[in-house]
Amino acid sequence: MNLILDLLFPKRCVGCKKLDTYFCKDCITNILQTDLVCPKCEKLAVGGQTHPVCKRKYGLDGLWSLGIYQGSLREAIKQLKYGKVKELAEILVDVTVEYWAKYQPFILDQITKDEGVGWAIIPVPLHWWRENDRGFNQSSLIGQTLSKKLGLAYFDALKRVRYTKPQVKLKGFGRHQNIRNAFSLSPNILISQSPNILLLDDVWTTGSTLRECCYVLKRNGAKKVWAITLAR
Ligand SMILES: [Zn+2]
Ligand SMILES: [Zn+2]
Numbered sequence: 001m002n003l004i005l006d007l008l009f010p011k012r013c014v015g016c017k018k019l020d021t022y023f024c025k026d027c028i029t030n031i032l033q034t035d036l037v038c039p040k041c042e043k044l045a046v047g048g049q050t051h052p053v054c055k056r057k058y059g060l061d062g063l064w065s066l067g068i069y070q071g072s073l074r075e076a077i078k079q080l081k082y083g084k085v086k087e088l089a090e091i092l093v094d095v096t097v098e099y100w101a102k103y104q105p106f107i108l109d110q111i112t113k114d115e116g117v118g119w120a121i122i123p124v125p126l127h128w129w130r131e132n133d134r135g136f137n138q139s140s141l142i143g144q145t146l147s148k149k150l151g152l153a154y155f156d157a158l159k160r161v162r163y164t165k166p167q168v169k170l171k172g173f174g175r176h177q178n179i180r181n182a183f184s185l186s187p188n189i190l191i192s193q194s195p196n197i198l199l200l201d202d203v204w205t206t207g208s209t210l211r212e213c214c215y216v217l218k219r220n221g222a223k224k225v226w227a228i229t230l231a232r
Helices: 001-006 027-029 071-081 087-102 106-112 128-134 138-150 172-179 208-219
Strands: 061-069 119-123 158-160 184-186 196-203 223-229
Touching: 027 071, 061 087, 071 087, 071 138, 087 106, 087 138, 087 223, 106 223, 119 138, 119 184, 138 196, 158 208, 184 208, 196 208, 208 223
Parallel strands: 061 223, 119 196, 196 223
Antiparallel strands: 158 184
């Protein structure tokens, strides 16, 4: 069966279309890293930590993104999301953890200092009808893969509680209005057991969705919330 599938849909690199790989080494090396910015003001910030003056009680503590949303990284995210090439989740998570270890030990340091205890990964949920439509949530797949790799807890803790328009069709303030009160915490989740959270999404655009999710988590007892995205 796999052989037939391989013949019909041969593996090709998302960047250069080379055969027999989903993401070749050269194209991975060529992912353009983003400057790390504060999730509140989006200006440069060391390690992506929220500036002390930008700290808010229910706000994000930091933002980390793997690369710029363009080229092969953008293609990889699209193939994962719409093409459901699940192998890409594994590859992108490996690359992320490698980058953390090499260039940004900050996040790993925090997690390993706590030996993973008290840390959990929570994905941004899709709306139920979109999830059914595509069959899976790419952010939860990435989250699960990352949780296994780092040995952290994983919860599908957030639910969409009301309809929101697709964010891409809205601008600035409209996005913020659209997303307000759109999420709630699942009733059986006890944040106090894992108060430090890596909140996962595929792309950071304006950040309004991730900020709103963080608000819900912190209102329910989360201590630290970092936004982690593949691209920005
Ligand atoms: Zn390639
Ligand atoms: Zn700031």
